Amino acid sequence: MVRIGILSFAHMHAGSYARCVKGLPNAELVGIADSAKARGERMAQRFETRYMGRDELLERVDAVIVTAENARHARWAIPAAKAGRHVLCEKPIAADVADAKRMIKACEKAGVQLGIAFPCRYMPPMRRLKALCDGGELGRFLAAKGTNRGRMPGGWFTKPKLSGGGAVLDHTVHVLDLMRWMLKAEVVQVYAEVDRLLHDIESDDCGTLTMTFDNGVFATLDPSWSRPQSYPTWGDVTLQIVGTDGVAASDGAGQKLDLYDDRRGRGDWRYWGFNPDEGLVADFVDAVESGRPFDITGTDGLRALEVAVAAYRSAEQGRPVNVEELGGRD
Amino acid sequence: MCGVGVIGCGGMGRGHAGRFASLPDVRVVACADVREEAARQAAAEHGAQAYGDGRQLLDDPRVDIAVICTSTPSHAEFIEEAARRGKHIFCEKPMARTLADARRAIDAAKQAGVCLMVGHVLRFFPEYALAKRLLDEGAIGRPAVARTTRASAHPRTVGDWFADPEVSGGVLVDMAIHDIDFLLWCFGPAQRVYCKALTYRGPEMTDYGLATVRFKSRVIAHIEGSWAHTPGTFFTKLEIAGDQGLLEYDSAAASPLQVWRKAKGEGAPGVMVPESPLAESPYLVEIREFMDCVRTGRQPSVTLQDAYDALELALAAVESSRRGEVVTLPLT
Numbered sequence: 001m002v003r004i005g006i007l008s009f010a011h012m013h014a015g016s017y018a019r020c021v022k023g024l025p026n027a028e029l030v031g032i033a034d035s036a037k038a039r040g041e042r043m044a045q046r047f048e049t050r051y052m053g054r055d056e057l058l059e060r061v062d063a064v065i066v067t068a069e070n071a072r073h074a075r076w077a078i079p080a081a082k083a084g085r086h087v088l089c090e091k092p093i094a095a096d097v098a099d100a101k102r103m104i105k106a107c108e109k110a111g112v113q114l115g116i117a118f119p120c121r122y123m124p125p126m127r128r129l130k131a132l133c134d135g136g137e138l139g140r141f142l143a144a145k146g147t148n149r150g151r152m153p154g155g156w157f158t159k160p161k162l163s164g165g166g167a168v169l170d171h172t173v174h175v176l177d178l179m180r181w182m183l184k185a186e187v188v189q190v191y192a193e194v195d196r197l198l199h200d201i202e203s204d205d206c207g208t209l210t211m212t213f214d215n216g217v218f219a220t221l222d223p224s225w226s227r228p229q230s231y232p233t234w235g236d237v238t239l240q241i242v243g244t245d246g247v248a249a250s251d252g253a254g255q256k257l258d259l260y261d262d263r264r265g266r267g268d269w270r271y272w273g274f275n276p277d278e279g280l281v282a283d284f285v286d287a288v289e290s291g292r293p294f295d296i297t298g299t300d301g302l303r304a305l306e307v308a309v310a311a312y313r314s315a316e317q318g319r320p321v322n323v324e325e326l327g328g329r330d
Numbered sequence: 331m332c333g334v335g336v337i338g339c340g341g342m343g344r345g346h347a348g349r350f351a352s353l354p355d356v357r358v359v360a361c362a363d364v365r366e367e368a369a370r371q372a373a374a375e376h377g378a379q380a381y382g383d384g385r386q387l388l389d390d391p392r393v394d395i396a397v398i399c400t401s402t403p404s405h406a407e408f409i410e411e412a413a414r415r416g417k418h419i420f421c422e423k424p425m426a427r428t429l430a431d432a433r434r435a436i437d438a439a440k441q442a443g444v445c446l447m448v449g450h451v452l453r454f455f456p457e458y459a460l461a462k463r464l465l466d467e468g469a470i471g472r473p474a475v476a477r478t479t480r481a482s483a484h485p486r487t488v489g490d491w492f493a494d495p496e497v498s499g500g501v502l503v504d505m506a507i508h509d510i511d512f513l514l515w516c517f518g519p520a521q522r523v524y525c526k527a528l529t530y531r532g533p534e535m536t537d538y539g540l541a542t543v544r545f546k547s548r549v550i551a552h553i554e555g556s557w558a559h560t561p562g563t564f565f566t567k568l569e570i571a572g573d574q575g576l577l578e579y580d581s582a583a584a585s586p587l588q589v590w591r592k593a594k595g596e597g598a599p600g601v602m603v604p605e606s607p608l609a610e611s612p613y614l615v616e617i618r619e620f621m622d623c624v625r626t627g628r629q630p631s632v633t634l635q636d637a638y639d640a641l642e643l644a645l646a647a648v649e650s651s652r653r654g655e656v657v658t659l660p661l662t
Binding site for chain 1: 470472524528536538544550552554560571572574575655656
């Protein structure tokens with residue numbers, strides 16, 4: 001039985017992870033710690049577990065899930081590592097590269113796993129696309145095109161001090177991780193258009209990235225918070241890969257039916273596909289239990305973050321930016 | 331009675347010949363093609379004179395209107411030759427292969443005082459026209475992010491001139507230019523473009539491009555042109571997100587007529603052909619507008635500046651992909 005604690009409910013995905021843990025036969029949600037006490041107590045009640053102080057929780061668990069604001073990931077993850085607990089951290093790994101590197105180092109030193117929550121790897125269409133890629137069915141990779149659009153999430157997401165950036169940070173990392181995973185390559189250069197055009201907020205809310213990978217593949221990515229409130233679903237995660245032998249296009253969240261509900265006054269897309277969060281959490285729990293390394297590492301999180309950071313720099317400077325300019329791949 | 335001469339009797343040429351012939355008081359009197367058999371066949375359909383050379387057709391006094399459907403690099407010289415002889419001109423897109431050629435062609439038409447219209451037909455497709463109207467009505471508020479896709483297999487045509495990017499300009503100049511014109515129509519002049527593209531160099535490579543454009547109005551557009559898909563494919567997509575809403579169109583979802591034909595005979599697979607029947611062909615609509623401009627002297631809704639701007643942005647995208655740099659506009 002893997003004992004899990006959730007650290008901070010600042011990120012809305014914490015609720016989903018809590019449900020996933022409770023649904024597993026080999027995991028137990030031991031407790032919740034949160035710097036926002038009222039929120040922590042409310043969530044503990046909702047998920048039928050205990051609210052407790054951080055150190056008390058760390059004593060009682062094998063692993064933690066960190067779902068704080070991006071800029072606060074390190075201050076929860078590093079003490080957990082020092083206490084000898086494995087960490088599954090919400091994406092992006094951190095709000096800046098320095099924090100990400102500190103987290104990776106701390107977990108390495110403590111001999112614990114640092115996993116990053118990239119649930120899109122568990123979407124069945126994406127796993128199938130990965131299998132096609134690994135099987136060589138598309139031939140040599142030539143180009144890729146991805147999207148991860150969404151609604152503007154509000155709250156701390158739009159405050160760069162807490163988030164590290166807006167839409168470009170929030171939504172680059174999922175698809176970038178998928179691209180690295182499928183293409184088995186690293187991004188060398190990024191050009192980005194970034195702007196705030198859709199919402200009255202502090203951070204950026206739209207853009208388009210163009211990336212060159214070290215295997216010659218070029219790719220674009222749209223991370224915009226461009227789905228309006230009236231859109232029938234929250235957004236999308238899509239990835240298309242062009243190879244010498246064909247083209248494959250995957251719509252990760254595309255398995256839906258259309259529901260028209262007069263009480264809501266509009267149409268909705270209801271997803272009936274496999275819940276990728278379940279895949280993610282089950283896989284992490286299994287890795288902790290068996291001792292095998294979890295597939296999605298802190299370095300995966302760092303690589304995805306680097307591309308978002310390079311995108312911001314590119315947009316500021318109006319030119320393509322080499323990722324190595326960010327300083328030090330160790 | 332207006333006499334029409336069609337130069338270039340491939341698919342577009344023959345199609346336009348039929349459309350012009352269907353208009354009242356218009357007759358197709360001449361068809362020219364360097365392939366004499368193609369010219370002869372097209373001419374036979376309309377009781378027209380066949381020519382092996384476009385210049386000969388332009389010397390025919392019965393020709394009032396020249397319709398240019400040759401490969402792209404010859405567009406400009408035929409426009410000039412036609413203008414010089416006082417013929418009105420309908421020219422397929424792209425207007426020319428280079429900006430210098432486009433400038434010469436525009437000057438020739440203006441100097442001769444003839445009507446010149448370039449076939450940027452996408453504006454006449456009802457779904458695109460509606461999208462533009464909704465945009466203008468404020469249905470999505472202030473536009474911010476746009477995406478277009480236009481995808482097919484690598485086109486096969488006479489002499490495979492599409493396959494030679496020097497001749498056709500590749501997928502961006504030849505096919506994505508439709509979406510480029512549409513986006514310029516929607517959002518105004520472009521500020522800069524950054525593009526990555528693959529160029530066809532034989533069957534193991536393909537033509538595929540992804541261009542990101544920033545407009546002076548701050549709109550960000552992502553343009554996808556693909557000749558990487560498989561034979562039988564053709565689809566287009568459009569999405570425009572604004573601060574009050576979003577519109578999206580996927581041609582693959584708009585197949586209101588689907589016909590499953592069983593194959594006759596053992597073992598042969600049947601085929602499903604989707605159709606989106608239109609009351610009126612957009613090609614006919616644009617040609618009717620052209621004829622009205624010829625008769626009344628008014629400017630076509632697709633202006634010569636529009637045609638030039640579309641070519642310029644397409645060429646800028648190609649240049650960006652070659653240099654690996656952001657290219658700012660105007661180019662010259």
